[in-house]
Amino acid sequence: MPSWLKNPWWGLGLLIIGWWAVTYSFPGFYRIPLVTAILFTAITAIAFLLYYVYKDMSYCKYVCPIGSVTKAFGRISFTWLGSYKEDCSDCKSFDCAKACPYSLKPFTFDNKNSMEDCSLCMECSSACDAISFKIVKPSSSLYKKFKFDKIEVWTYILITAAISITMSFHHGLGRSMVAKEMPWNNTAEYFKSFIDFGSLDVVGLFAFLYAMIATLGLVYGGMYLASRALKAEFNKTFYTLGYAFAPLFIIGGLSHLLHGFFTSEYADIVNGFIYGFGLNIEEVKNLASKKDNWLIIFEAFKYIAAIWAFIIMYKRVNLFTASKYAKMIAFFFASFLILFYLYINLYRVYVVQTYGVPPHASHMHHK
Ligand code: SF4
Ligand code: SF4
Incomplete structure (x- = not known):
């Protein structure tokens, strides 16, 4: 994806201006069936196109208004995806990363204290048994230090x-x-x-x-x-x-x-x-x-x-x-x-x- 498009501000901007500002200014606009149909057809068509043109689920990470809030839900969530360190320390295959449609490295999540753009699709857990999925205290990742985004x-x-x-x-x-x-x-x-x-x-x-x-x-x-x-x-x-x-x-x-x-x-x-x-x-x-x-x-x-x-x-x-x-x-x-x-x-x-x-x-x- 070109760098000008690879920017999460697109998704956030679309959500704030394209959805909320319009919803408050023209309350009935998105309730017109034809408008809703055109909007969601266009979003779906763009998603399909960008999915095949660019790799790593770039559309979901950078353009989709919903994708922009995925991380926020991950932060408050009571679930945590990570991996068992003892298994990963001598891993040579990195099957988890190869299986991830977002090209994420789930074996780094625990150390980074961040699940990044993980959508919990669980593809990585099918690829390797060393992936851990835990119930944690809600928002507990926010109680520790990490590199802010x-x-x-x-x-x-x-x-x-x-x-x-x-x-x-x-x-x-x-x-x-x-x-x-x-x-x-x-x-x-x-x-x-x-x-x-x-x-x-x-x-x-x-x-x-x-x-x-x-x-x-x-x-x-x-x-x-x-x-x-x-x-x-x-x-x-x-x-x-x-x-x-x-x-x-x-x-x-x-x-x-x-x-x-x-x-x-x-x-x-x-x-x-x-x-x-x-x-x-x-x-x-x-x-x-x-x-x-x-x-x-x-x-x-x-x-x-x-x-x-x-x-x-x-x-x-x-x-x-x-x-x-x-x-x-x-x-x-x-x-x-x-x-x-x-x-x-x-x-x-x-x-x-x-x-x-x-x-x-x-x-x-x-x-
Ligand atoms: S989760 Fe599995 S594939 Fe990924 S680094 Fe650990 S051992 Fe390797
Ligand atoms: S759950 Fe899905 S999105 Fe999250 S790291 Fe695993 S494969 Fe990637």
Whole structure:
């Protein structure tokens, strides 16, 4: 693959701009069946083409928007693929590496403390018995030192902004009694007063932009102050501690995902199949109504995500050599994004408790 294309920023950029920015700005766009069909046909065609033209699953590693988050899931996962050192030390065949469609070297994973782009396809384990597959403490690889990978940290930061923070702005606070007071709403109203945006969801677009600005400001500001407290280089501080943000989108995002699955996506998917394949089966209904109180249990994922992120931050601050006091200060500054995430979620709870939910809130889901 040419070096200009062999860049994981393609996948991440496509995910943030091509998917999320469009989803917030034109909420109905990807729900038009023809658009979805064209999009996924194009993605599949490109994947097929690049798979045969370039080796090492380059498309999956560098271009595919989903591939860009594979590493992130590997970091939080409770499974670990490695190898038995005693068998590998005198190995001459390296069958595991030869079998890997991604050209990875699974016998190096334990030492590097990274599974790189491993998709757990298990081809290597069929090729050699010395491959080990273990259940480990979730995110335990993040408690140890390893060579940081900038794109991994940027994936956590940008997706946290695009999914977790924007959702909290636009869907969380945007469907509360204070929605009209929110800055992204006021900015949108201001621009709408003299520009005709047509079908563009200006509030959604500004919620996305404000979330990006807030996230980047908090991360940069917090990491700068943390690096001063630790007397460490900014880049080293930024990329060592930035790994702590991983749970915010992976675990925090589950809240919205599960809520959506139970209240609409389950029925959409099943009925889509029934309709698409002309099956002679009765249509299914949503698994839950948006008014069901029990759906509140999914909110717990947001708080689990924040607590988990604090634990990783604590462990990673301790990888630095500094006084206990300096580490405490650095922990506080570096956690600005986690604190903000917690704050906006708690603030929404406060708003709902104090002012109630607007009567039309349950109909405000993007369709
Ligand atoms: S996992 Fe098997 S093939 Fe790979 S280095 Fe170890 S012994 Fe060799
Ligand atoms: S599980 Fe698959 S992707 Fe991972 S190292 Fe083995 S062969 Fe490669």
